[in-house]
Amino acid sequence: MAHLSYEQRYTIEVLLNAQKSKIEISETLSLDKSVIYREINRNCDYRSGLYKARLAQNKYEYRLKNKPKKIKATEAIKERVNSLIKEDYSPEQVVGFMKKNKEDTISHETIYQLIWKDKKAKGDLHTHLRRKGRRYRKRGASKDSRGIIIGRVGIEKRPPEAENRTEFGHLEVDTIIGKDHKGAIITLNDRASGVVWMGKTNSKDADEVKEKLAEMLEEIRPYIKSITGDNGKEFSGHQYITDEYCDFYFANPYSPWERGSNENLNGLIRQYIPKKSNFEDYTDEDIKAIQNKLNNRPRKRYNYETPIFVMENLLFNPKVAFVA
Numbered sequence: 001m002a003h004l005s006y007e008q009r010y011t012i013e014v015l016l017n018a019q020k021s022k023i024e025i026s027e028t029l030s031l032d033k034s035v036i037y038r039e040i041n042r043n044c045d046y047r048s049g050l051y052k053a054r055l056a057q058n059k060y061e062y063r064l065k066n067k068p069k070k071i072k073a074t075e076a077i078k079e080r081v082n083s084l085i086k087e088d089y090s091p092e093q094v095v096g097f098m099k100k101n102k103e104d105t106i107s108h109e110t111i112y113q114l115i116w117k118d119k120k121a122k123g124d125l126h127t128h129l130r131r132k133g134r135r136y137r138k139r140g141a142s143k144d145s146r147g148i149i150i151g152r153v154g155i156e157k158r159p160p161e162a163e164n165r166t167e168f169g170h171l172e173v174d175t176i177i178g179k180d181h182k183g184a185i186i187t188l189n190d191r192a193s194g195v196v197w198m199g200k201t202n203s204k205d206a207d208e209v210k211e212k213l214a215e216m217l218e219e220i221r222p223y224i225k226s227i228t229g230d231n232g233k234e235f236s237g238h239q240y241i242t243d244e245y246c247d248f249y250f251a252n253p254y255s256p257w258e259r260g261s262n263e264n265l266n267g268l269i270r271q272y273i274p275k276k277s278n279f280e281d282y283t284d285e286d287i288k289a290i291q292n293k294l295n296n297r298p299r300k301r302y303n304y305e306t307p308i309f310v311m312e313n314l315l316f317n318p319k320v321a322f323v324a
Helices: 006-017 022-029 033-043 053-065 075-085 091-100 108-120 160-164 206-218 238-244 256-269 284-295 307-316
Strands: 170-177 184-190 196-201 226-229 247-250
Touching: 006 022, 006 033, 006 053, 022 033, 033 053, 075 091, 075 108, 091 108, 170 256, 184 206, 184 256, 196 206, 196 256, 196 284, 206 238, 226 256, 238 247, 256 284, 284 307
Parallel strands: 170 226, 226 247
Antiparallel strands: 170 184, 184 196
């Protein structure tokens, strides 16, 4: 990018006053016409539209003086970043959180480079990433062999408030299965705030899942408006939930994006409970601790506020807006 001198800016002012075109000015100064267009647009008086050399020079010097300086990864910054990574913040969450708290930080790309460097040195920072540093695999097109649930109501009948994420109480539900298909964890999340509840069961038996889900819903009974699940047989007791709590809707088969929040949530949980884990190794207290950690981690889509904070504002201060 060409940086103009004050003399060149003065020449532009004189030629404009002489009714010369921008192309003629560029030819006189031997500069590309795009440089002249950009200079006039950026540095003219926005109120009058007039171009003055002194004003243009002042604007240029102000931008130069206030240009953000690239922050180097000092030892203090590295130590702070490492401490947040060890709290299971993602690199993006680290950057967002530090900026929000007016701390010097580095880019999330630089943080990833530090993590990979640490991994090569036999460090453990990568184990705090959601996928432990593994690559995503491509999704296959495997068919779902599960049958149709009796009395299911499709997601197309769900109220628009649930889709728009404008109010608390529209929930999504799913189950995570333990090693050798023994044991299950019910995951329940609010679409608007991202708050999660988790409950452990001995199996995916529909009656057991129904009873545990009801127990989890009691905690927020006054605020529940709808629940959306997949077509797993474990939710065949949905009618009881509808009669006691709220309408229960089912996503379309092969459409995981319709429950995107819960799909993402289950990925977050796998950071703490990897696939093929034996659920007998996790107590109810362990599950509760993971739940609390997830609810108090800042989220990018909420401008790095925590789900708990967002939930409280949706319930008690609805004028506060969040990015969904």
